[in-house]
Amino acid sequence: NAGVTQTPKFQVLKTGQSMTLQCAQDMNHEYMSWYRQDPGMGLRLIHYSVGAGITDQGEVPNGYNVSRSTTEDFPLRLLSAAPSQTSVYFCASSTRREFNYGYTFGSGTRLTVV
Amino acid sequence: AQTVTQSQPEMSVQEAETVTLSCTYDTSESDYYLFWYKQPPSRQMILVIRQEAYKQQNATENRFSVNFQKAAKSFSLKISDSQLGDAAMYFCAGAGSYQLTFGKGTKLSVIP
Numbered sequence: 268n269a270g271v272t273q274t275p276k277f278q279v280l281k282t283g284q285s286m287t288l289q290c291a292q293d294m295n296h297e298y299m300s301w302y303r304q305d306p307g308m309g310l311r312l313i314h315y316s317v318g319a320g321i322t323d324q325g326e327v328p329n330g331y332n333v334s335r336s337t338t339e340d341f342p343l344r345l346l347s348a349a350p351s352q353t354s355v356y357f358c359a360s361s362t363r364r365e366f367n368y369g370y371t372f373g374s375g376t377r378l379t380v381v
Numbered sequence: 382a383q384t385v386t387q388s389q390p391e392m393s394v395q396e397a398e399t400v401t402l403s404c405t406y407d408t409s410e411s412d413y414y415l416f417w418y419k420q421p422p423s424r425q426m427i428l429v430i431r432q433e434a435y436k437q438q439n440a441t442e443n444r445f446s447v448n449f450q451k452a453a454k455s456f457s458l459k460i461s462d463s464q465l466g467d468a469a470m471y472f473c474a475g476a477g478s479y480q481l482t483f484g485k486g487t488k489l490s491v492i493p
Contacts (some may be wrong), residue, residue, distance in 0.1 A: 312482070315479065
């Protein structure tokens with residue numbers, strides 16, 4: 268049981284480049300979310316999904332796109348990278364059946380935009 | 382809207398002593414859950430303890446326990462017999478309507 272798998276673990280981008288952060292879970296969880304972590308800010312919600320084909324914006328969605336074509340995968344796309352998007356990104360999943368057990372997190376992606 | 386507030390950016394504790402990390406929350410959700418997550422330098426998010434906000438009984442997991450004051454919307458984490466491996470960032474979080482909202486975190490140092 269792999270849990271939540273994020274790739275890559277580290278990435279350096281140049282300003283203006285685009286890329287996709289991958290997230291996959293094998294627990295048949297309906298809820299998936301993307302967070303960014305910045306020093307002194309905690310984790311802030313970027314986008315979330317409550318099931319395949321359903322996504323919505325979180326607290327800091329600008330500059331990011333998501334889609335959810337399958338239950339397992341929830342990729343995060345940076346359309347045109349900016350230095351302000353330098354951060355650590357976490358993907359997380361959960362299920363209504365066990366929501367009181369909290370979210371399971373991936374190991375994170377450290378992204379640097381130069 | 383949900384808010385979670387951690388008012389202590391940094392704390393320190395002597396090894397084997399007890400420390401309490403503070404957290405307050407605000408929500409209009411009736412079905413609400415509260416969590417403490419630990420983030421060591423490896424940056425992995427580890428669930429430490431959870432509490433269902435409609436239950437008054439305080440949750441306990443080994444050396445970790447919560448002091449849940451429902452009326453005050455307070456959810457403090459007590460770590461007993463602190464160990465060097467407890468040194469980490471600790472995040473309080475609340476969840477309602479599938480969204481998890483985090484506080485800004487408390488950095489805990491353990492002094493040998």
